Amino acid sequence: MVAGIRREVRAAVVICFAVLLLSVLGGVVWSWLAPTEQLLVVQPGRGSALTGESTHQFDALAIFVCIGAVTGVLSAVGAWRWRAVRGPIVQLGLLAGSLAGAFAMSWVGEQLTRWQHPRPHDPPVGQIVALPTEVSSWLALIVQPLLASLVVLFVAALYPSDDLGTGFSGPFGENRPVDDRFFSGASVYRPYIAEHAGNGAVRHGEYGPTREPGSGSMPKSRPTY
Numbered sequence: 001m002v003a004g005i006r007r008e009v010r011a012a013v014v015i016c017f018a019v020l021l022l023s024v025l026g027g028v029v030w031s032w033l034a035p036t037e038q039l040l041v042v043q044p045g046r047g048s049a050l051t052g053e054s055t056h057q058f059d060a061l062a063i064f065v066c067i068g069a070v071t072g073v074l075s076a077v078g079a080w081r082w083r084a085v086r087g088p089i090v091q092l093g094l095l096a097g098s099l100a101g102a103f104a105m106s107w108v109g110e111q112l113t114r115w116q117h118p119r120p121h122d123p124p125v126g127q128i129v130a131l132p133t134e135v136s137s138w139l140a141l142i143v144q145p146l147l148a149s150l151v152v153l154f155v156a157a158l159y160p161s162d163d164l165g166t167g168f169s170g171p172f173g174e175n176r177p178v179d180d181r182f183f184s185g186a187s188v189y190r191p192y193i194a195e196h197a198g199n200g201a202v203r204h205g206e207y208g209p210t211r212e213p214g215s216g217s218m219p220k221s222r223p224t225y
Contacts, residue, residue: 011085012093019075019094023101023144026067027108033067034060034113036130041123060133065140068105072098072147079148080155086164091152098145105144106135 035056079094080086113132120129135141156164 005089008085008087008089011082012090015075015079015082015090016093016097016100018078019071019097019101019148020104022071022075023068023098023105024108026071026101027105028112030060030064030067030105030109031112031116033063034109034133036113036117036133038128038130040128041125044122044125057133057136061136061140064106064109064135065143068102068140068144069147071101071105072144073151075101076148076151076155080152083164086156091149094152095145095149098148099141102141102144106141110134 037056075094075098079090082090110132113134117130117132119131123129
C-alpha cells in the first residue's frame with residue numbers, strides 16, 4: 001500500500017507541474033489576445049479614455065476566463081486519462097496545480113503585456129497612449145480549478161466501476177487487484193447447478209427430450225411451427 005501511495009503522489013506532482021506549464025502557456029496566449037486601453041493625455045499625468053476603450057478591461061477579463069476554463073477542462077481530461085493513478089491524491093494534485101496555474105497565468109500575462117506596451121514616462125498633452133490590461137477581478141482565478149475539479153468529479157460519478165478502471169480495490173494505491181471472478185455469474189450459479197445435476201434435471205446445453213416416467217419408449221416428437 002505504501003508503494004502505491006508513493007506512486008500516486010509522484011503522479012500528482014507530475015500532473016501539478018504539467019498543469020502549471022500549461023497555465024503559463026495560457027498566460028502567453030492571453031497577453032497576445034488581451035486588448036489594450038487607449039487614453040488621450042489631457043493634462044500632465046492625466047488621461048481620458050477614448051470612446052469604447054473603457055470596455056477593453058472587461059474584454060480582457062472575459063478572454064482570461066475563457067482561457068482558464070479551457071485550460072481547466074484540458075488538464076482534467078489529461079489527468080483522467082492516466083488510468084492507473086486515478087484517485088483522491090491525483091485529484092488534490094490537479095486542484096493544487098490548477099490554483100497555482102491560475103495565478104501563474106495572471107502574473108505571466110500581465111508581465112508580458114507590460115513589456116509589449118510599457119507605460120510612457122511623462123507623455124505630452126494630446127498624445128494617445130496604450131495602457132496594458134490587467135486581470136481586474138480575483139474571481140477569474142477560481143474558474144480554472146473549479147472546472148478542473150468538477151470535470152473529474154462528474155466523470156468519476158458516472159464511471160460504472162468502483163475502482164475507476166485502475167484495477168485496484170483501495171482508494172490510496174492498494175496493491176491488491178480487484179478479482180472479477182467473485183462477481184461473475186458462473187460463480188453464483190455453479191453451486192446450484194452442481195446440486196441439481198444428479199436429480200434428473202437437464203444440464204446446461206442438453207435440450208433433448210426426456211423419457212416419460214414408467215415408459216420405456218421415447219415420446220413422440222410434436223411438429224414445430
